[in-house]
Every structure is written in C-alpha cells, then in structure tokens.
Amino acid sequence: MWFYFLKRIVLAVAIIMIAVTLLFFMIHAVPGDPAAILLGPRATPEMKAQLYEQMGLDKPLVVQIAIFFGGLLQGDLGYDVFSQRPVADIVFEQLPYTIELILVSISWAVAVAVPLGCYSAMRRNSVVNQVAGVLTIATIAIPSFVMAVYALLIFAVILRWLPAIGAGDGFWEGSIHLILPAFAIGIGWVGYISRLVRASMLEILGENHIRMARSFGISEWHIVAHYALPLAILPTVTILGVGIASLLSSAVFIEVVFARPGIGALIVDAVNTRNYPIVMGTVLVTSFLVVVATTLSDLVAAALDPRTRENL
Amino acid sequence: MNNFANGVSRRSFLRTGAALSGSIVAAGMPLSQVIWAAEGKVLKARARRDIAKLDPGFYQGGPDVDVMNCIYSKLTHYKPGSEWGWELEAAEKIEQIDPTHIRFQLKKGIKFSGGHGELTARDVKFSFERVIKHKSPDKGDWGPLDRVELEDDYTGVIVLKAPYVPLWNLALPYGVGHIVSEDAVMKATKDGGDFGMKPPAFSGPYVIADWKAKQYLLLTRNPDWSGPKPGFDEIRILPIADLKTAERGYQAGDIDFTSISLDSLATFKNSTPADTKIEEHPSLSFTWIGMNMDHPELKDINVRKAIQWAINVPQILEVAYSGQAVVATGIIAPEVVGHRDKALVSPEGDLAKAKDLLEKAGVTDLTLTLDCTNASTDTTIAQTVQAQLSQIGIKVEINAQDSGSFSTVGKESEGERWKDLQLIINSYSSLPDPYYATASFVQDQVGVWNWERFRSERFDELHAKGLMVEDHEARAKLYYEMQDLMEDSGAYRFLTHGGNPVMYRTTQTQAATRPDGVPLFVEFSPA
Numbered sequence: 001m002w003f004y005f006l007k008r009i010v011l012a013v014a015i016i017m018i019a020v021t022l023l024f025f026m027i028h029a030v031p032g033d034p035a036a037i038l039l040g041p042r043a044t045p046e047m048k049a050q051l052y053e054q055m056g057l058d059k060p061l062v063v064q065i066a067i068f069f070g071g072l073l074q075g076d077l078g079y080d081v082f083s084q085r086p087v088a089d090i091v092f093e094q095l096p097y098t099i100e101l102i103l104v105s106i107s108w109a110v111a112v113a114v115p116l117g118c119y120s121a122m123r124r125n126s127v128v129n130q131v132a133g134v135l136t137i138a139t140i141a142i143p144s145f146v147m148a149v150y151a152l153l154i155f156a157v158i159l160r161w162l163p164a165i166g167a168g169d170g171f172w173e174g175s176i177h178l179i180l181p182a183f184a185i186g187i188g189w190v191g192y193i194s195r196l197v198r199a200s201m202l203e204i205l206g207e208n209h210i211r212m213a214r215s216f217g218i219s220e221w222h223i224v225a226h227y228a229l230p231l232a233i234l235p236t237v238t239i240l241g242v243g244i245a246s247l248l249s250s251a252v253f254i255e256v257v258f259a260r261p262g263i264g265a266l267i268v269d270a271v272n273t274r275n276y277p278i279v280m281g282t283v284l285v286t287s288f289l290v291v292v293a294t295t296l297s298d299l300v301a302a303a304l305d306p307r308t309r310e311n312l
Numbered sequence: 313m314n315n316f317a318n319g320v321s322r323r324s325f326l327r328t329g330a331a332l333s334g335s336i337v338a339a340g341m342p343l344s345q346v347i348w349a350a351e352g353k354v355l356k357a358r359a360r361r362d363i364a365k366l367d368p369g370f371y372q373g374g375p376d377v378d379v380m381n382c383i384y385s386k387l388t389h390y391k392p393g394s395e396w397g398w399e400l401e402a403a404e405k406i407e408q409i410d411p412t413h414i415r416f417q418l419k420k421g422i423k424f425s426g427g428h429g430e431l432t433a434r435d436v437k438f439s440f441e442r443v444i445k446h447k448s449p450d451k452g453d454w455g456p457l458d459r460v461e462l463e464d465d466y467t468g469v470i471v472l473k474a475p476y477v478p479l480w481n482l483a484l485p486y487g488v489g490h491i492v493s494e495d496a497v498m499k500a501t502k503d504g505g506d507f508g509m510k511p512p513a514f515s516g517p518y519v520i521a522d523w524k525a526k527q528y529l530l531l532t533r534n535p536d537w538s539g540p541k542p543g544f545d546e547i548r549i550l551p552i553a554d555l556k557t558a559e560r561g562y563q564a565g566d567i568d569f570t571s572i573s574l575d576s577l578a579t580f581k582n583s584t585p586a587d588t589k590i591e592e593h594p595s596l597s598f599t600w601i602g603m604n605m606d607h608p609e610l611k612d613i614n615v616r617k618a619i620q621w622a623i624n625v626p627q628i629l630e631v632a633y634s635g636q637a638v639v640a641t642g643i644i645a646p647e648v649v650g651h652r653d654k655a656l657v658s659p660e661g662d663l664a665k666a667k668d669l670l671e672k673a674g675v676t677d678l679t680l681t682l683d684c685t686n687a688s689t690d691t692t693i694a695q696t697v698q699a700q701l702s703q704i705g706i707k708v709e710i711n712a713q714d715s716g717s718f719s720t721v722g723k724e725s726e727g728e729r730w731k732d733l734q735l736i737i738n739s740y741s742s743l744p745d746p747y748y749a750t751a752s753f754v755q756d757q758v759g760v761w762n763w764e765r766f767r768s769e770r771f772d773e774l775h776a777k778g779l780m781v782e783d784h785e786a787r788a789k790l791y792y793e794m795q796d797l798m799e800d801s802g803a804y805r806f807l808t809h810g811g812n813p814v815m816y817r818t819t820q821t822q823a824a825t826r827p828d829g830v831p832l833f834v835e836f837s838p839a
Contacts, residue, residue: 030716030717031716031717031720031721031726031727031729032716032717032719032720033719033720033723033725033726036719036720036723036726037716037719039449046447047447047449048725050447051449082364082365082372083364083365083372083508083509084506084508085508085509090525093524093525094525094526152560152564153560156560156563156564156566157560157563157564160564160565163564163566164557164560164561164563164564164566165550165552165557165558165560165561165564165566165567166527166528166550166566167527169524256553256554256557257554257557258557259550259551259552259553259554259557259558259561261524261525261526261527262526265526265553266526269553271714271716272714272715272716273715273716274716
C-alpha cells in the first residue's frame with residue numbers, strides 16, 4: 001500500500017511537470033504579447049522592456065520554466081501580470097468555487113443516477129425503464145451549456161425562483177446560487193452514470209454468485225444493494241475519477257453563463273490575455289486535481305473490490 | 313403555469329426553502345442576505361470585468377476608473393449627460409493661466425480616511441508627479457507634465473513642458489487625475505509607487521467595504537465624506553464579462569443597471585422589461601477595415617481605393633450589428649471635438665467606381681487575406697466583406713484568430729507576421745479627446761499600433777498641433793483634415809463606432825452616465 005502511494009506521488013509529480021511544461025511551450029509558441037495588452041497603445045519600448053524584465057519574459061524559455069519550478073518549490077507561483085497580485089492568491093480564491101460546483105454537480109448526479117440505473121436493470125422490460133432510457137440518452141446528448149441557458153431562462157428569468165448570476169455569500173445564499181449551475185453540469189452525468197450502472201448491473205445480476213444468493217431466498221433489493229452494486233459501481237468510480245477533466249471543461253462554460261467565479265473562467269481569460277503566470281498556476285492546480293481525483297477513484301475501487309486491492 | 317409562476321416569487325420561493333431548512337438556518341447561515349439584501353438604498357450594477365488595479369496612477373482600464381470615481385476625489389469630473397464636458401469636483405476653481413500653466417484651488421475640508429488628514433495641494437502634487445516618476449504605463453495621459461508647484465496648502469500650479477490641451481479631457485477628469493494621500497501611500501509603499509489593489513486611504517463619497525474577486529465589489533458610504541451625499545447607501549458592482557449573461561441577470565432582477573448588446577437592442581426595445589428605461593449612447597471606440605500599404609498587393613492606391621468603394625458599410629452594420637450601429641465617418645466619435653459630419657467615401661460605396669479603379673490598377677485575379685478576431689461580430693463583418701469584394705472580383709481568405717494572437721498581428725516586434733498582413737478588421741477604444749484616437753496613426757506607430765503602415769508628414773504635424781490649439785473650432789478642423797488624410801490614403805474604410813446602449817430599472821434608480829453610456833455611479837439617484 002505504501003509503495004502504491006509512493007508510486008502515485010512520483011507519477012503525480014511527473015504528470016504535473018509534463019503538463020505544465022507542455023503548456024508553457026505551447027502558449028509561448030502561439031503569438032501574443034501580454035505587455036501590449038497591459039500597456040496599451042501608448043507604451044514606449046522602454047516601458048515594454050521594463051515590464052518584460054519585471055515579468056521575466058526577457059529570459060530564454062528554458063530559464064523561465066526553471067524559474068517557475070524553482071518558485072514552485074518555495075510555494076511561489078509568481079505574480080499576475082495585470083494586478084501584480086500573487087498568482088497563488090488568485091488561483092486559490094477561485095478554486096473553491098469550481099470545486100464546490102463540481103462536487104455538488106457530480107454528487108446529485110450520482111445520487112439520482114445510481115438508483116435509476118439499478119432500477120432500470122431490475123425492471124428492464126418496464127415502462128419506467130423505457131422512459132428512463134430515452135430521457136437519459138437525451139440528457140447525455142444535450143450539451144451542458146445549452147442546458148444552462150435554458151435552465152437560466154426558465155428558473156431565473158421567467159419564474160424568477162432562482163438567481164441568474166454570481167455565487168452568493170455564505171452557505172445558504174451560496175447553495176441557492178449553486179442549484180442552476182450544478183443542475184446544468186450534473187444532468188448529463190445522470191444519463192451517463194445511470195446507463196453505465198444499468199449495463200454493469202445487468203452483467204453482474206446474471207453471474208453465478210447472484211443466482212446463488214437468489215436461491216437462498218434473499219430479497220432482490222438486498223441482493224442489488226449488498227452484492228451486485230459494489231461490483232457494478234466500479235466502472236462508474238473509475239469514470240468519475242477520469243471525468244474530473246471533463247467536469248472542469250464544463251465548468252468553464254457554466255462559469256461564463258452564470259457569471260460565477262472559478263478557475264474555468266479564470267483560465268479562459270488568462271489565455272486570451274496571454275497572462276502566462278495565471279495560465280501556469282491554473283493548469284498546475286487543475287493537473288493536481290485530476291491526479292488527486294484519479295488516485296481517489298483507484299482507492300475507492302480498491303476498497304470496494306478486493307481483487308483490485310491486490311493489484312495496488 | 314403563468315399564474316402559478318406569478319404567484320410564487322423568488323422571495324416566497326426562498327422563504328419556503330428557508331422554512332424547510334430551518335435547522336440549517338438556525339445554525340447561523342446568513343439567510344437574511346439572500347432574502348432581504350435587496351431592500352434599502354442598494355444599487356446593483358454590472359461591470360464588464362473585475363477591477364485589476366485601484367491605484368489611479370497605474371489604472372488598467374475603464375472598470376478600475378469607474379470604481380476610483382467613487383472612492384477618490386479629483387479636481388474635475390466628467391459631466392453626466394449627452395454632451396462631453398467637465399465640472400469641478402475637489403477644485404474650488406481651476407484656470408489655464410497660459411498654455412503651460414494651470415492653477416487650481418482646492419475646496420477645504422475634504423478628508424482622507426484612516427486619519428490621513430485633509431486633502432491638500434501637496435497630495436495633488438504627489439499624486440500627479442508619481443505617475444511620471446514611477447514610469448507608470450499611464451504616464452501618457454499626463455502628456456508633457458513637468459511638475460506641480462505649490463502656492464499654499466490649497467493652491468497649486470500644474471506646470472507643463474509644452475502645451476497639452478488633452479489634459480482637460482484625458483487626465484484631470486479621468487484615471488490619473490484622482491488624488492491619493494501622500495502620507496498614506498508613503499506609509500504603504502515606502503517609495504510612493506504602485507499600491508495595487510489596496511487603497512491606503514479613501515477620499516471619495518464611498519469606501520470599499522468588501523471585494524470578492526470575480527464576484528462583486530461592495531462600496532458603502534464614506535463616513536468621513538463631507539461633500540454632497542451620494543444617492544445610494546451601497547453600490548454592489550458585479551463583474552459580468554458576457555453581455556448576454558448580464559442581460560439575463562437584469563431580466564432575473566439580479567442587477568439594476570447594465571449595458572446591453574447591440575444585437576439584443578431591438579428585442580429589448582420591442583419588448584422592454586417592466587419598469588425599465590433603455591438609453592442609447594454612441595461608443596467612443598471605432599472599428600474599421602485597414603489595408604497594409606506596404607504589402608505588394610496593396611501598394612497601388614487604386615487597389616486600396618477600389619476596396620474602399622466596394623465596401624458597403626450600412627450592409628455590414630445591418631448584418632453584424634443587427635442594424636443598431638451607426639455608420640462611422642472617421643475615427644473620432646460623435647460629440648467629440650473633430651468628429652466629421654461625413655466621410656469622403658459614401659457609406660454605401662459604389663461598385664462601378666470600384667471596378668473602374670481596379671481596372672485602372674490593372675489587377676485581375678486578386679486574392680487577399682483578411683485578419684480579424686474570432687469574435688462573432690468580427691467574423692460576420694469579415695464574411696460580409698468577403699461577399700462584397702467578390703463582386704469586384706477580389707477573393708478574400710478570412711484569418712480569424714483569438715484576441716491574444718490578433719493583438720500582435722501587425723507588430724514588428726512580434727515576428728514577421730506583419731509582412732504578410734493585407735486586410736485587417738480592427739477596433740480601438742478611445743477617450744473623449746481626439747488626440748487619443750489619432751495617436752495610434754502617426755509615423756512613430758508604424759509597426760506598433762499603426763498596422764496599415766500609413767505615413768504622412770502632414771498628419772504628424774497636425775497631430776502635434778492638435779495638442780496645443782485650445783479653440784474648439786480650430787482644433788476640430790485639424791482633426792477633420794487628419795481623418796481626410798487617412799481616408800485619402802485608401803488604407804482605411806471606417807465602419808462604425810458601435811454603441812453602448814444601457815438599461816436600468818426605474819423603480820430602483822435614475823442612472824447617470826457619460827455621453828458614451830459609461831456609468832457615473834456617484835451621480836446615480838434612487839427612484
């Protein structure tokens with residue numbers, strides 16, 4: 001187990017370093033000049049040179065990336081080109097909004113999709129299963145930002161039940177502001193997860209040990225909850241770990257549509273303005289999130305299935 | 313459904329939710345903020361982006377200045393209304409003694425917060441000179457500022473190295489004109505340089521009570537403020553980059569003042585939300601199609617003029633701006649000194665004339681590239697131009713790119729791309745002085761911001777003269793001629809100044825804006 005953790009940590013560091021380095025060279029490969037954006041039309045060459053020096057952009061790219069990783073070891077991600085605030089401050093004040101959005105979205109999606117998937121597998125020829133099948137495919141097919149726009153129009157603009165923009169202050173207000181964005185992101189996952197659980201469940205329910213349990217007269221719901229589900233849920237757990245990257249992408253659109261703070265909107269803005277330190281800091285954090293999520297999903301899978309545990 | 317929806321307001325919906333969540337609320341959740349926050353004199357307004365800097369000497373753009381207007385004093389400020397002008401703010405009086413000297417006398421009793429004392433001429437001197445001393449990116453706003461001489465605690469003289477008329481429109485009533493406390497800034501920064509996002513003292517009618525990045529900025533009344541009481545107890549400014557999102561936020565009741573997009577304007581005018589007033593304002597920005605005069609394909613003025621005459625501007629505006637933008641006559645916006653009544657080339661152009669010019673140039677089978685940003689308005693303009701130029705036999709290949717990449721396409725310092733540049737759809741923002749608009753097209757700016765590589769000795773001469781002429785009419789004539797020169801070069805086809813329509817809830821506020829629709833929050837009054 002300890003070896004597994006060590007292996008994952010080394011792998012995580014390597015993944016983050018590769019991701020950040022690749023991105024660093026990619027953003028420098030495309031044209032763009034943060035100094036031009038920051039200083040505007042009346043900047044003199046001296047002012048531009050001064051800013052380049054201040055940002056470290058006058059140094060070779062290899063030196064710049066080395067400085068970045070050197071700073072990282074000391075907890076320094078550099079400074080925002082525009083506000084001169086520490087990148088770490090900016091990224092970490094935005095990060096909680098994205099994390100809470102992703103967690104709430106995926107939590108409600110799992111809470112609805114898993115029982116739905118189990119029910120559809122148990123009543124595979126019922127009307128409910130047919131209807132759920134159509135609806136779940138439909139939710140997968142509709143992009144989250146389309147769902148976001150219509151949810152916003154219906155519940156915020158027409159009915160005026162829920163706020164349209166922002167993230168709110170405090171727990172209660174924050175929760176209210178989360179409903180529409182989390183709905184928009186989570187709805188597609190309801191369809192996806194329920195189809196996945198249904199398919200796995202159908203396979204598991206046909207296995208010998210389940211037939212054995214039935215022959216003992218154990219109730220169907222008990223069999224599903226205690227014997228089948230822990231195995232049927234494994235692909236879902238793995239998908240959720242990998243799905244964090246896809247959730248982050250959805251968050252970008254949702255944060256724009258609902259004018260929510262978060263690192264999705266932050267990274268889009270930073271890329272457009274060639275705000276290199278913010279781009280680097282944000283990608284570092286998102287890479288870390290992806291690595292943590294995949295590690296967690298592996299651990300959960302191991303906890304659920306002894307066969308997986310042996311492979312750690 | 314409608315009855316049900318009408319009967320169940322957000323407030324009652326939330327109250328029901330609150331009742332159901334009573335135990336959670338009892339644990340100390342700030343429910344009151346959700347349900348009753350909008351009561352009282354609170355203004356909720358949209359900003360196009362979050363604040364990036366609160367040091368007036370180093371401001372980064374309009375949204376920063378909109379907030380600075382509320383938290384600092386300055387000698388003069390822009391008058392709200394439909395005509396550009398300024399009026400006194402911290403200055404009791406201000407006068408031009410001669411072309412390079414401006415004397416001001418401050419009002420007494422304006423206090424800095426935090427016990428930093430009264431606003432004096434020393435603070436004015438410190439605030440203005442630090443912009444030059446610390447080589448701020450905004451030092452251009454002060455032009456040839458040399459120093460501020462003190463006569464007594466409340467009187468001083470701004471001394472310029474050379475005459476600089478734009479100072480009245482660009483510097484004094486705008487960003488760099490805000491006055492900070494020397495005492496507070498020196499304590500906060502040691503060298504008097506950029507204090508970034510943390511104002512060490514306030515001197516305006518409001519103070520910053522709270523700021524959550526990318527979420528909101530909360531301004532509350534400054535208890536030390538001795539001037540006229542502003543209308544609202546609180547101003548909550550929400551950064552919403554996307555105009556459509558802001559429009560939905562307004563419709564949902566989350567904000568009371570916002571700009572609206574030109575393509576939504578007709579819809580909002582036809583179906584105006586309840587208790588809403590829509591105001592249309594011309595923007596100061598200008599959009600044009602430029603031609604790289606140094607490119608071999610465009611070296612011949614007849615080719616450039618053919619393109620000018622082949623472009624039908626109203627048609628473009630109909631498609632790209634839903635017909636809601638007016639035709640530009642040059643680079644200087646309506647209501648600003650130097651705005652021309654009409655362009656040399658008629659807005660609709662003339663296809664026959666364009667074909668003649670192309671024939672005169674002896675050009676056939678011409679293919680040109682058109683660079684633009686990937687914003688939908690620009691790509692729509694590009695497609696329309698592509699169709700229009702095809703009518704005279706010119707093929708256009710559109711090269712749409714993200715704004716970061718586009719911002720360097722004509723810059724010599726950023727590689728060789730400028731050499732291949734042919735046609736460009738460009739748009740620059742501006743300020744209410746013609747100098748700001750023409751500054752980008754002098755010869756010094758070739759390969760910097762002057763991507764058409766337009767060179768004219770006469771233009772440069774007029775530009776320099778424009779800094780010195782005080783008389784409005786005489787000054788306007790200089791700028792008419794400069795725009796004529798630009799257009800005569802064939803390198804420019806002026807499209808539009810766009811527009812900045814705004815809407816606000818009349819049950820909440822009576823808005824006050826500059827002529828270009830930019831809000832002057834201090835002047836807003838409650839309904």
